[in-house]
Amino acid sequence: MNVSQTCKIEITKSLVSKINAVDFENLSFGSVFTDHLFECDFKNGEWQQPVIKPYAPFLLDPSSRVFHYGQAIFEGMKAYKDGSDAIWLFRPDENFKRFNKSAVRMAMPEVPEEIFMSGLNQLLQLDKAWVKKGSGNAMYIRPFMIATGGGVIANPSTEYKFMIILSPVTSYYSGEVKVLIAEHYSRAANGGIGAAKAAGNYAAQFFPTNLANKAGFQQVIWTDDATHTMLEEAGTMNVFFRINDTLLTAPVSERILDGVTRKTLIDLAKSENINLEIRPVLVSELIEASKNGTLKEIFGSGTAAVVSPIAGFSFQDIYYELPKIENTVALQLKNKLTSIQNKLEEDKFGWTVKI
Template sequence: MQVQLKNIEVEKSKTTKINEVDFDNLAFGSVYSDHMLVCDYKNGAWETPKIMPYQPIILDPAAKIFHYGQSIFEGMKAYKDTDGKPWLFRPLDNHKRLNISAKRMAIPEIPEETFIEGLTTLLHLEKDWIPTTPGSSLYIRPFVMASGIGFHASPADEYKFIICCAPSGAYFSGKVSVLIEEQYSRSANGGVGYAKAGGNYAGQFYPTQLAIKKGYNQVIWTDDNTHEYIEEAGAMNIFIRINDTLITGPTSDRILDGITRKSILEIAEDEGIKTEVRKISVTEVVTAAKSGKLKEMFGAGTAAVVSPIAAFGYKGVDYDLPELNDDYASLLKKRITDIQYNRTEDKFGWRFKV
C-alpha cells in the first residue's frame, strides 16, 4: 500500500542516545528512541504530522486529558529480519481499531494517510533502533489525548496524536499464576471496554495489586453482572484449551478485539485445531481442571504474543495446569513470530514492509 502525505515536517535530532543502549538487555518499554511523531488537531482538522526529537510535552493545566480522561492508544511492534529489513504486523488493523476507540471516546478519527505514512516515515528515521537480538523488537505506542482546555464536561476542541518508540527485549513472563476475579470488573455493558482507552487500564491496577498481594501475577476478568463468565486475562485476551478444543470468548462492548487474538484464531484454523468462539463459564473451567480435561490457558496480546498460564486460583483453591510437550501456545506463538520476523511465508497478508 502506498500513501502520499505532502510536506511532512522532519526535524532530526542533533544527537543520538543509541550508543548508550545495551540492546542485549532491554526491559520492556523503558528506553525511548531519538524521535517522535506529533500531529495536532485544531480548528476542526488534523494538521500535517511533524517528526521531532523525543522531548517532553507542554500542556495547559486545564487540558481536558487531565480532567475527563479523553485518551486512547495502540500497541504495535516493528521487527527486523535476518537481512536487516524492517517489517510491521497488521498496521492497518491498528489504525482501524484506533479509530474505533476514537469514535467511542468522542475524539476525531485519524486519517489513514496520517497514521500510515507518519508511522513509516518515523520508522525510516528510527530503523537503527529496531533491535536484532532474538525475540526483541521496536515497540510502537501511537496515542491520542485531549489537549484542548476547559473545566466544562464536554469533548475537547484540540487533540494531540503522538507516536513514540521503545526498543524492547523478548517479553518473557515465566510461569504465570492468575486469580479469577469475583468482585471487581474490567468493564461493563454499554461501556468502553472494547476501546483502548487509558482509563480502562488504570481501573485494572487496584484489583491486580490485590491479587499480587495474594501471591498471583495477574487477574482473570469475569463478566460485570454475574462474574460467572471468563472474559480477559489482565490486559490480554484469553484462550482456554479443553481437551483438544481451543476456546475464546466473543468480542463485545466489554472485550477488546485483539489483533493477536484474531491472528491466533486464523492460524489455529490453518493448523486444523478446533476452535470455538463462545462464552465460557468459570464453572466449566473449574470442572475441566478437576477432571483433567483442562490442558492450557494463555493470554494473547502484542507485548508477549502468547503468555502461558501455569495455574489459576478461584474461591480459595488453586488449580495447576499440566506441562505439555504438544502445547498449542508454543505452536501458535512460533507461527505468528515467524511471520512477524519474515522467517516464513505470509499466506495471510499480514506482514507490512516499512
C-alpha cells in the same frame, strides 16, 4: 494497506543520537525510547501540519481535558527487521481501524489514514537503526491521542494531540503466571468502553490487580460484570483455554477488546486444523475441566508477550494447577506467529507490510 510516504511531514532531526548509550541486551520493556517522535495536532476542526522532531517532554495547560475527563486512547504495535535489514509491520491496518474505533467511542476525532501511516513510516525510517535483527527483537510502537483543549467544563475537548513514539524491545518473559479469577471487580461493563483501547480501562485494572499481586498472583482473569460467571480477559490480554483438544476463547463484545493477536491466533489455529470454538466460557466449566483432567492449557495473547502461558488459577480460595505438558498449543501458535512476523516463514495470509 498503503504505508508509503504520501503525507508531507516537517522533520527536525536530533543533533545527537542516544543509541550508543543503550544496552540492547538488557532492555526493560517500554522504558527506552528512540531519538524522535511523531506529532500532529487537531485544532479549529482540522488536523494541522504533522511533524517529526527529537523525543522530548512537552508542555500542557493544567486545564487540559485529558487530565480531568480522561480522553486518551492508544494502540500497541510492533515492527521487525529481517535478515536483509528490511523493516516490516504486522497487520497495521487492524491497529489503524481499532484506533479510530476507539476515537469515535471517546468522542475524539478520527485520524486520517494518510497521517497515521505516513507518520509511522517516516518515523521508522528515521530511527531504523534502533530496530534490531534477531529472534525476540522488535520495535514496540505506541500511537496515542490525548485531549489538549483547556477548560474544566465536562464536555469533549475541541483540541487533541496525536503522537507516535517508538521503544526497542526484546523477548517478553514474565515467568510463571498464576491468575486469580475475579469475583467482584470487572474490567468493563455493557454499554461502557471495554471495546475501546482507552487509557482509563487500564487504570481501573490496577487496584484489583494489586490486590491479586498481594495474594501471590500475577494477574486477574476478568469475568462479566453482571454475573461473574463468564471468563473474558486475562490481565491486559485476551485469553484462550484448551479443554481436551479444543481451543476456546470468548467472542468479542462491548466488554472485550478485539485483540489483533487474538484474531491472528484464531486464524492460525484454523489453518493448523486445531479445533476451535469462539463462545462464552464459564467459570464452572473451567473448574469442572480442571477437576476431571481435561483442562490442558490457559494462555493470554497480546502484542507485548504474544502468548503468555498460565500455570494455574484460583477461584473462591481454591487453587487449580494446570498440568505440565510438552508441545503445547500455546507454544505451537507462538512459534508460528513469530516466524511470520520475523519473515522466517512465508506469510500466506498477507499480514506483513514492508516499510
